Amino acid sequence: MAPEQAAESPLTEASDWYSVGVMLYESLTGALPFSGTAFEVLRHKQLEDPVPPRTLVPDVPEDLSALCLDLLHRRPARRPSGAEVLRRLRSLDAAPADVVHPPPLPPPPSAAPFVGRAEELARLREAYAVLRSGRAITVSVHGGSGMGKTALVRRFLDELRRESPAPVILSGRCYERESVPYKAFDSVVDALSQYLRRLPPSVVQGLLPHDVLALVRLFPVLRQVQGVTRARRTVLDIPDSQERRRRAFAALRELLVRLADRAPVVIVMDDLQWGDADSSALLEDLMKPPDSPALLLIGCYRTEEATTSPLLALLLPLRESPPAAALEKMDLAVGELALDDARALASALLGREPGTEARAEAIARESQGNPFLVDALSR
Ligand SMILES: Nc1ncnc2c1ncn2[C@@H]1O[C@H](COP(=O)(O)OP(=O)(O)OP(=O)(O)O)[C@@H](O)[C@H]1O
Ligand SMILES: [Mg+2]
Structure with missing residues (x-):
């Protein structure tokens, strides 16, 4: 199962390439990329890269080992496409390594049902109703470590996927051991890029903001959206980095305003406790009233890290002060199961x-x- 499948993000061709990566890994090393209980494996997939096949079996050609790791990239958007895989396979000239036969796989663990949380789900539905009435709303889902924040939101997203009209769900998370800029947005923008890639080019053209290239500079993954690099909408020689940043922020806001005009947009940012200060600035700017994009923005974090996290230490105190105070908000504490x-x-x-x-x-x-x-x- 690709990491995005466990995170309830949409499955794409890249998810199939992840499975190819797992098979390749197993063929090369005789082991699966991660070991442990099903739960531990899911966790490792979300947080860590596997040990390179070449480290386990030194005979594996370097290129093949690198290709395998790229196929297993945690971000679907960073995995190679089919054409790229073929190109890289063709260029491999090393002799095939001795393949160790893998041990039989253990039987899958029994699937757990989702239990309880009726009240919390009802409150999330209320938040969605606010969105459907055309207003922006942010929901803070917080609780102790392992209390079920992610599972709750996942369950809610499952419900939303059956809604009509279908909402656009952009779900992402911060990774503990990653240091990309705008961490809280990075995988959400990956999801946005994947969504835009599935739309007809004429629709995408209508959604692209004026300063799309400023935004691409912040989030290069958007380059993969058809028509983005051809956009000649902006001058990019802006020497002042603050000005470039301001324009990129405004471009994301414009894009989301336009998207929200087409469909209900739900953004989930999980594990905000691992977010960075830049993400806090972008979040503040994005949701600033008046005329905030009509989004349902759900942010999940561990309560115990509210003061130590660079993102939360900046963001949480802002919530009660103007202009953010004018934004509709919901506080959703996730406590113990009955x-x-x-x-x-x-x-x-x-x-x-x-x-x-x-x-x-x-x-x-x-x-x-x-x-x-x-x-x-x-x-
Ligand atoms: N309501 C539930 N019903 C069934 N299983 C649940 C429920 N809530 C959580 N779980 C299971 O408990 C485990 C921990 O839940 P989850 O990962 O959602 O916690 P979390 O609060 O997001 O943890 P973290 O603080 O690490 O982000 C997972 O295996 C999840 O599937
Ligand atoms: Mg979680």
């Missing part, structure tokens, strides 16, 4: 073995309603 829900989750994870009921009860109590712990104790 005992019944924790027990139901543990039972589902444990399966139908004899003695499950008593174990599920013990796990539900021991975990104190933390779903991450329920999951970890049940496997």
